[in-house]
Amino acid sequence: MRKRWISLLVTGLLVGGAVAPATPALAAPTFRVPFPCGQTWSGQTRSDHSPAYAVDFNRTDDSGDPVVASAPGTVDRVTDLGGTSYGKYVRINHGGGYSTYYAHLSGFNVSVGQTVGYGKVIGWVGSTGGSTGPHLHYEQRLNGADIQVRFNGTLALYWGTKSYTSGNGCSSGSGNGTVDTSGTPLTVRSGPGTGYASVGTVADGTRVTIACQTSGTTVTGTYGTSSIWDRIGSGRFIADAYVYTGSDGYIPGVPRC
Ligand SMILES: [Zn+2]
Numbered sequence: 001m002r003k004r005w006i007s008l009l010v011t012g013l014l015v016g017g018a019v020a021p022a023t024p025a026l027a028a029p030t031f032r033v034p035f036p037c038g039q040t041w042s043g044q045t046r047s048d049h050s051p052a053y054a055v056d057f058n059r060t061d062d063s064g065d066p067v068v069a070s071a072p073g074t075v076d077r078v079t080d081l082g083g084t085s086y087g088k089y090v091r092i093n094h095g096g097g098y099s100t101y102y103a104h105l106s107g108f109n110v111s112v113g114q115t116v117g118y119g120k121v122i123g124w125v126g127s128t129g130g131s132t133g134p135h136l137h138y139e140q141r142l143n144g145a146d147i148q149v150r151f152n153g154t155l156a157l158y159w160g161t162k163s164y165t166s167g168n169g170c171s172s173g174s175g176n177g178t179v180d181t182s183g184t185p186l187t188v189r190s191g192p193g194t195g196y197a198s199v200g201t202v203a204d205g206t207r208v209t210i211a212c213q214t215s216g217t218t219v220t221g222t223y224g225t226s227s228i229w230d231r232i233g234s235g236r237f238i239a240d241a242y243v244y245t246g247s248d249g250y251i252p253g254v255p256r257c
Contacts (some may be wrong), residue, residue: 001118008205015081029071031096031119033151034102034138036068043138044161049218052147054101055156057164063134064078065125066109068168069116070138070151080128086137086250087129090122100142103137104128117252119169175210175254177205177230177243180222191257192216192237193228199236208232213240214257231257 027131035057043055068218069092071154077091086103090110095098106126110116127134139192140149149156151164179186185201193216202208209232216229228240228250245251 012224021042022233023062028142028150028153029096029098030108030153031070031100031140031149031151033164033166034067034070034100034136035166036119036121037166037168037170040163040165041136042161043156043164045149045156045159047159051139053146053148053158054137055149057136057138058234060133062125063127064106064138066121067105067123067125067136069118069120069122069166070100071098072117073100073115074108075112075114075122078110080114080122081130085129088123089129092116092122099141101137101139102143104131104135106134120195127128129166134250160235170253175245175251176214177208177210177240177251179208179238179242180204180244181242182222186238186242188232189229190235190254191236192231194219194239196237202232202238206236208243210243210251210254212255212257 010241041057041059043057045055071094073092075090076093080088088105088108089101089103090105090108091099091101102122104126104127105123108123110122115124125134125136139146148158179202181204183204185203187198188200188202189196190199192214196218210230212231213228215227217239218225218227219239221239223241226241229237230240230243231237
């Protein structure tokens with residue numbers, strides 16, 4: 001959970017006497033290759049493409065392969081233009097004026113208004129609209145204008161064809177947290193809930209490694225009310241409501257148990 005972070009930041013500003021910039025520039029989201037973790041795709045750019053900075057992705061037998069969100073955001077278009085233009089396409093709004101387009105899909109796996117994270121399957125590669133063969137047409141836009149595509153901050157190849165390997169939605173394997181109970185030792189359970197046997201305690205302030213997270217009994221603790229439980233060892237679970245992890249809800253990149 002994260003709520004404590006806000007108050008620490010405010011305190012830090014007061015003590016340090018720091019002044020926030022009047023209009024901080026909104027950083028671009030960290031966009032990732034729009035395919036599942038570990039896949040390698042050939043991405044082609046060409047100056048006669050419309051729009052110019054779009055990337056067309058292919059790999060062998062790619063028809064029907066899943067397409068994933070290249071950054072967290074909210075789906076704001078799930079549209080079928082029929083046999084013209086993008087055909088079936090999805091647009092994701094990433095905030096700060098940034099959006100991404102995924103076109104010529106064979107089908108949709110999201111709906112308008114849905115919140116998506118890295119690696120979320122949004123649809124499947126197809127050849128709908130004005131397409132002559134299966135591929136994914138992908139765009140990044142800022143305030144509606146086509147911009148040069150970047151993955152992890154690195155500019156795509158303009159102009160030409162290059163292999164891109166996805167690091168999108170890859171699990172980091174584990175996360176970290178700090179137990180915060182305001183003094184009392186926190187009970188460790190054999191499973192994700194208060195109904196499981198107590199198998200020990202961890203002291204307030206203990207740094208823990210979280211192997212995975214899962215849903216269990218709802219608990220109200222230092223960081224609010226949550227049904228998330230953190231697995232900190234074999235047969236050892238603690239309530240996430242008492243753990244500072246830097247995230248509200250599930251920690252990005254940490255797997256579900
Ligand atoms: Zn294209």
